[in-house]
Amino acid sequence: MSSYDPHAIERRWQQVWESERTWEVANPGRHGFEGSKPKSYVLEMLPYPSGEPHMGHLKCYSIGDAIAHFRRRHGFEVLHPMGYDAFGLPAENNAIKTGEHPRAATESSIEVFRRQFRQWGISIDWSREISSHTPEYYRWTQWIFLRLFEKGLAYRAEAPVQWCPVDATVLANEQVIDGRCERCGTPVESRKLEQWFFRITDYADRLLEGFDMLESWPEHVLTMQRNWIGRSEGAEVVFSCEQLGIDFPVFTTRPDTLFGATFFVLAPEHPEIERLVAAADAEEAVRDYVNQAMRESTEERAAEERPKTGVALGRTVTNPVNGEQIPMFVSDYVLMEYGTGAIMAVPAHDQRDYEFAKAFDLPIRQVVEPPAGEVPEDAAYVEHTEGERLVNSGPFTGMPATEAIREIIAWLEREGKGKAAVSYRLRDWLVSRQRYWGAPIPIVYCEACGMVPVPDDQLPVELPEIEEYAPKGRSPLAGAEDWVATECPNCGGSARRETDTMDTFVDSSWYFLRYLDPRNEDEPWDRAVADHWMPVDQYIGGVEHAILHLMYARFFVKALADMGLLGVQEPFVNLFAQGMITRDGAKMSKSKGNVVSPADYFERYGADSARTYICFMGPPEKGGDWSDEGVEGVHRFLSRLWRLGEEVAERTEDRPRNEERGTRNELSGHARTLLAKAHWAIDKVTRDFRRGFQFNTAIAAVMELVNEIYRLKDGLYGDAEGGPCVRLATATAASLIFPFAPHLGAEVYDRLAGERVWETPWPEADPALLSSETITLVVQVNGKLRDRIEAEVDAPEEELIRLARGSEKVQRHLDGKEVVKEVVVPGKLVNLVVR
């Protein structure tokens, strides 16, 4: 007997799909798509092409493909495209090391990805393939940049930025992990530079409100985004330094503690420090302190358990609520990036202020009293609970704290000394990079006209060819003199190009829109086409993008919608975040030497086995440890199904015909048992898909079905009604495994049913076969299982109790005791409570 040959089978079906362009879908109103089917946009996060695909890619695309197949067979027109996020640092660092052009390295990697995706049999509409490094694509990235620029959402500003000394580039806040560069691990430094920003903070509230428009996002992703945005409500209160005539607004979430402010602290970067200490006694000491703070790395400054340091400025400000003069300090525990870079310090009710007050021997004045009157020793009282009342707070003394917050804000507003305010942790998105391998920022600087956007009809601003990729504190593009020197689009005078490129997150913030209309040369997408396909119905990707990519893409979509370019407010209504694949319990990495690549397994077992295994390992949203034995087990199962298909094709004559489907209920014995199992599996797999893609249990159900067929088949082959049942059950197993193992599913289904499984509707479970005439009645005594009894499905309660009491095993436990209660769960269980 021949054996399961995945390579031959997979090649064969891949050729069919390739030559018939099975997975391509047309846009409405163009080439004959009538729009009769509802649409479904199934999208996996696009890969960053570096080297070859890894297990995380396999998992992501296996999950997405299963969903795409499931939806197609439910009558949806499924858009399932693929592309490459091709700009970025790894290709450029490789270029610096080897001299190989980043384009060459990237494109050869894309070739590997493309080939493997085909070998995996992922059902992709290849006619829509895109890559972010092509001028055809980044032309529109630049075009969107210009639209944001026009709306004031892209701006240039000098700002303290996080600088990676090794990569010699600026990093976004999001790319700094524990004070270190996300890519190379070097401690990040603070520098002041002119940089480009996107004004994402304008959208902070809408990014929060947008959560309500989503259907299904993992709770932890929403929480992470919410925390990242970090919205705090409170008040802005103005403290004045009358001596010098400077106003210092501060942000506080606790205006109820204003009477407890006993000193005032500025961040070392605060722009007014110079003026405050000029020619004063403290000048030297303050300058030393500020310089040292600036030199220290972000990591050092944020170190835990760091004692509070600072220097008195020798100046005071006035507390607006009580007119007190309170001393000013500079300290590095105040951050310039949050709030106003200045704080009112309330040591009695803020732990940091408390520590500072202790270190500098400053007064600590309690102004809020807990309901029980207990205040912690050696710490600030920071609770914020019901029943708190104000003390030592002038006219507000005795007022409940929650009410005091409102009243004090109202008072401040009346007096013109403050107002209700909201502050965010979120900062504007720093998008410029002093690197080569990215989309050039389409701006020129003209001596006469200043900053001038490149006109749309001159896009794309193509990336020039250069010799030296290594950044030296400025963009490598600055070395391309011929390219930098240009003409001002405005006045025709001499001008110089912006030499920074865009963060790659910009490229990936809109790619899902370009898939919709990838060959459009007049605009990034046709609005009507976008209206048809958007939003993405199901997005799939790793949790590592839970904050950055998803938030940036949401911001883009909202901004584009505001410009009238899109009709949706949220790009991804459903998100599935897959867990990470590990090996021997650890993240796979070259340095650990525990990397296994999908390609190794296709050699040995074929794509179907690897894909099915990765979906079977455990719930897909959780991580999983890759096990060679595990793949083998799944491979055994698929082989078993294939052999079954061969045997059934030979030993049964008929294809399951439609008329047989009407006769199921007259079936009896094993034939009915088998068919019932098939319908149980249909029901189970379908429910598991709907219940958050519980693929592990769905695949287990198909395994159970196959096991049942093996158990019963030999007794049914000779039988006039049994044979077709075996055939039908086996074809059903093939049909149900198809979303995970598409080649094998197609092969076995074709062999048994003579049809293309992807063209047949998803099977429906027959309710008549899901229920049976008898049930297994579980009998408990005092909640403990004592017996199982076969009973009629519709037996009345009294009958069930009679059966339960009649059981010999049950009797033994009732002996000499009194039954005080009988609990009956119809169709399931009887519990006898005895004493």
Next chain:
RNA sequence: GCCGGAGUGGAGGAACGGCAGACUCGAUUGAUUCAAAAUCAAUUGCCCGAAAGGGCGUGUGGGUUCGAAUCCCACCUCCGGCACCA
């Protein structure tokens, strides 16, 4: 510190108020084979027992319930995110 998530056999996991351990791996045994691989069949939570059967079992302690892995409270451990954010 704050915010999430999770603790179940030798392993991955299933069940998510009603039969704990589906399915898979691993292990053991048998059939087949000259032999091995592959395949097929059987056993496999722990303890007592020859068996029938019984007892104990879902991180720990308590609670709710006729009944709890599942719900509630407290605690322990692990994983992830954020963290001097005023």
